[in-house]
Amino acid sequence: MVGKLNYLHNRGVLDWVIQRTSAALLAIYTIGMIGFLIANPNLEFETWRNLFSSPLMRVFSLVTLLFLCGHMWVGMWTVITDYLTPLQLGSYAKPIQSLCQIGIISLIIFYAIWGTFVFWSI
Amino acid sequence: MLVSIYRYNPETDDKPYTQSLEIKLPEGKDLMVLDVLALAKQEDPSVAYRRSCREGVCGSDGMNINGTNGLACITPVSNVVGPDNKLTLRPLPGLPVIRDLVVDLTTFYKQFEKVKPYLVNDQPAPDKERLQSPEERKKLDGLYECILCACCSTSCPSFWWNPEKFIGPAGLLQAYRFLADSRDTSTEQRLEALGDPFSVFRCRGIMNCVSVCPKGLNPTRAIGHIKSMLVS
Ligand code: SF4
Numbered sequence: 341m342v343g344k345l346n347y348l349h350n351r352g353v354l355d356w357v358i359q360r361t362s363a364a365l366l367a368i369y370t371i372g373m374i375g376f377l378i379a380n381p382n383l384e385f386e387t388w389r390n391l392f393s394s395p396l397m398r399v400f401s402l403v404t405l406l407f408l409c410g411h412m413w414v415g416m417w418t419v420i421t422d423y424l425t426p427l428q429l430g431s432y433a434k435p436i437q438s439l440c441q442i443g444i445i446s447l448i449i450f451y452a453i454w455g456t457f458v459f460w461s462i
Numbered sequence: 463m464l465v466s467i468y469r470y471n472p473e474t475d476d477k478p479y480t481q482s483l484e485i486k487l488p489e490g491k492d493l494m495v496l497d498v499l500a501l502a503k504q505e506d507p508s509v510a511y512r513r514s515c516r517e518g519v520c521g522s523d524g525m526n527i528n529g530t531n532g533l534a535c536i537t538p539v540s541n542v543v544g545p546d547n548k549l550t551l552r553p554l555p556g557l558p559v560i561r562d563l564v565v566d567l568t569t570f571y572k573q574f575e576k577v578k579p580y581l582v583n584d585q586p587a588p589d590k591e592r593l594q595s596p597e598e599r600k601k602l603d604g605l606y607e608c609i610l611c612a613c614c615s616t617s618c619p620s621f622w623w624n625p626e627k628f629i630g631p632a633g634l635l636q637a638y639r640f641l642a643d644s645r646d647t648s649t650e651q652r653l654e655a656l657g658d659p660f661s662v663f664r665c666r667g668i669m670n671c672v673s674v675c676p677k678g679l680n681p682t683r684a685i686g687h688i689k690s691m692l693v694s
Pocket residue numbers: 607608609610611612613614615631632635674675676677678679681
């Protein structure tokens with residue numbers, strides 16, 4: 341298990357920890373959701389609403405959403421810096437990377453706000 | 463046997479081409495790939511490749527043999543040639559070609575140098591030597607044997623994409639070799655230098671490095687150890 345996290349101030353270590361913890365949390369959330377759906381075969385809107393309107397579930401959902409955003413960012417940043425490098429794109433690499441990063445950040449922020457709005461309005 | 467060899471001389475050729483040679487192998491003998499290359503060189507003396515020890519010790523004849531990196535001198539032809547009886551030799555992938563099968567290993571060595579591949583100890587030297595217990599010494603097994611043939615790093619996609627930033631399996635195996643050494647006192651500085659998103663963390667654990675290492679070493683495991691040291 342993660343101990344003192346000595347080197348957490350290093351971007352690489354931080355990204356790695358974010359990726360692993362968020363993956364674990366997302367897995368728990370997904371399994372929980374599947375479990376709920378199996379336990380409620382004839383799901384009514386009311387049951388569904390009750391589940392998401394409990395404060396605990398709200399917080400859990402929002403935290404998961406936050407971790408999902410972190411997971412997306414680390415993953416996409418890695419993909420960009422793997423495949424859009426000077427090796428493939430020459431001097432265009434830097435501007436193209438920046439452009440993609442801005443796009444992805446905007447999209448993630450949009451998802452975060454939209455997601456929060458959805459969970460909060462149930 | 464049909465031997466295809468990647469040929470390229472940047473000074474005279476516009477682009478690389480493949481030269482095919484029909485080589486007659488002696489009956490009833492399983493040659494090593496390096497022996498076949500020597501026969502090919504008799505046919506055409508202009509073929510360029512590196513070799514020295516011809517017994518898997520010096521690490522100079524790493525090349526891509528029928529699609530897989532390996533040392534030509536210890537790779538038996540029967541291991542790599544299928545029923546079509548064809549042998550294709552290319553330089554190690556991902557590095558600039560100096561000529562034919564000879565690649566420029568500068569980036570590879572630069573990454574090796576980055577990990578400070580030598581013992582650092584700030585304690586005063588003892589009269590005789592720095593002792594290790596047999597257990598401490600055992601931790602270096604599977605690490606110190608690397609001959610820097612570059613077969614692993616040049617089979618690693620992460621190294622192809624970011625050769626300047628990702629240290630690569632060979633360098634990281636050595637990084638761990640000194641992290642694991644009980645006589646080394648700079649563990650903290652070593653780890654501090656590896657915590658960025660590229661040096662270690664570009665390893666995606668797909669183990670190409672492990673499957674090609676001619677010395678049977680396991681860089682992926684060493685990289686895993688480094689990652690755990692960084693988070694614990
Ligand atoms: S780890 Fe194996 S493949 Fe990599 S350089 Fe060392 S000996 Fe060669």
